[in-house]
Amino acid sequence: MSASSSPEPVVTINGTAYPYEPGDTVIRVAHRHGIDVPHYCYHPSMSPAGNCRICMVEVVGSPRPQIACKMACFPGLSVNTDSDLAHEARADTMQMLLVNHPLDCPICDQAGECHLQDYSYQLGSGRAVTSTPKTKLPKNQPFGEQIVYDAERCIKCTLCVRFCEEITDTNELSMGQRSDHEQVIMTSAGEFTTRYSMNIVDLCPVGALTSRDFRFRSRLWFMDFVPSVCTGCARGCNVTVGARMGKVLRLEPRENQDVNQWWMCDAGRLGYKHANSATRLGVPAVRDASGAWREATFEQAIQAASAALAEHRHEERPGHVLLDGGATLEEMWVARQLAAALGGEARFAAHVGDDGDEFLVVNEKGANARGAEALGLARVKNAADAGAAVLVIERDEHVPADLRAASGAVVAFVTDASHVPDSVRVAFPFGSFAERDGWLVNVGGRVQRLLGTGEAGPSAVQPFQAVAQEILLDLDAGHDVLDDAALETRLRAAPGLADLVWPPASREPAEVSS
């Protein structure tokens, strides 16, 4: 196929013609059509720097290979990404990049997701041709509070520098020194002014920039990763949650052009600590006659909760269910049914901050506040309205101590045992964001899937939906128990929710990027 036979301009890659738009570079067209072109310094969100040279491709009719990230498409252009010349050029580039690289993969946190390691494996020879000693450069340099820079591992791709220039426009980083001693330096007084600084850790194709929070915590291959959503604020940035042995270890942004592009804020990234709290409630607890807590099985606790709630209903105290603003739509739906059986209504409380910006962070911190409003749940703002029979709490800031104490609730579903107020007689463990499955509605009205991992949190936590419906059955024998699939069908058709942006029907996460 040639360019002239097609009405729109095409570029030929590996013998196949692909259409392109004006201004496209070869690497963009190739990636759009699933053709792998290796790259370090290229990122679709930023201007091409063209300094790593690993994306070299053969240009048909030219003796010299060219870099695909800076090569603009033009009619009649034909390139080969998989030819001998391209492979040779990349293998030589790898030799060059590894001249000063310390190859300390056993120590480096990037091992397992390092592009240098991947391409070394694919293209490298396993033997260095240079015999000169490697340059010694500063290691373990702090870049702000959260980031550690290792100049020896750095391949000077300048992605981090360009991120601070082009994405955040804060210019904290710059390149310093020359030649073998070239390294990234901080231009500001050792602190980042942007709240998105930790994205450069993800951007770094090697282990030069590592996060102090995750540093040396675990090897990647031991961890379980699930595509989920950040619950730090109502933006609902798409993230990958990494966990191991009952602890959440890392959140990383996942590409979604409609929500967070490729990024997330530092606060959201570090906002998982409550899931690893030392005071997590792992098993149900019931207060005995003397008021002391004792552990119980789910069956015993459900029985005790039903009895306590029946008594509560009999005394005609407020039968509301007060939910955390990060609860899923499923949980809110079941909470509404439970509240109806108790003669009250489901309500929610969520923290509203004042730190929203024009990029990602929004003031509304309840990850599902929009969903709660769409379901018609009233918002509890002060202790005077907090009266409830049942509390559902994940984050302390959403349902703070004064609301909890004023609620007078007898049953609580809590993530942290320290969040149980004195009035409560039965406490059930409630999963953190990393353990629960369900739908959340973000600030833009987009319904996204929260997905849990079995590697996070205490092992025996049962979902709120299941436990609450058991209690409902005890209170009202005619209750029709719904599983998650049946709940989803109802949610998709529910008034207020049906016209939101739902992903296609499946039990899979909302969107998974490559």
Add this chain to the structure above:
Amino acid sequence: MSAKVKTVHRTPSTFLERLYVPSVLKGLGITFRRMFQRKVTMQFPEERWEVREGYRGAPVLVKDDEGRPKCVACSLCEYVCPPKAIYIVPEEVDDASRAHIERGPAVFNINMLRCIFCGLCEEACPEEAIFMSKEYALWGASRAELIHDKETLYELGGIRAGGIKKWKGK
């Protein structure tokens, strides 16, 4: 019944045989005689068998010529270990003489009740820090004693000179 069956006639024991005393004395006599002959068994545990090169005994951690721990807690042995006998928690090292190495184990446990002495940990180690020793006599008064911790492993391993010196001068 076929013709191949052979009927064995048992001779009844004599009175002396039924007493057993002569047999016991005969046995004691053999034992007594052997006491003055050359010993053919090894007097374990006072004497120990010197095992051959390549014997795979208990895995141990070693230190380099300068007495510095070699392990960087890369966790490859933990990953490769078939019975999952190894458990490692990495940490940042604060020892100034090894600041360039950055990383080491905070916890390094090998559960010797699980270990199958396959030697894959030694093979996987990129730092030449873990070796199969010649230690074959492992015992403990409790299960906990047979979970070798970092200190035990370094004590058993001692200093191993030679090998790669990846961190020399760093």
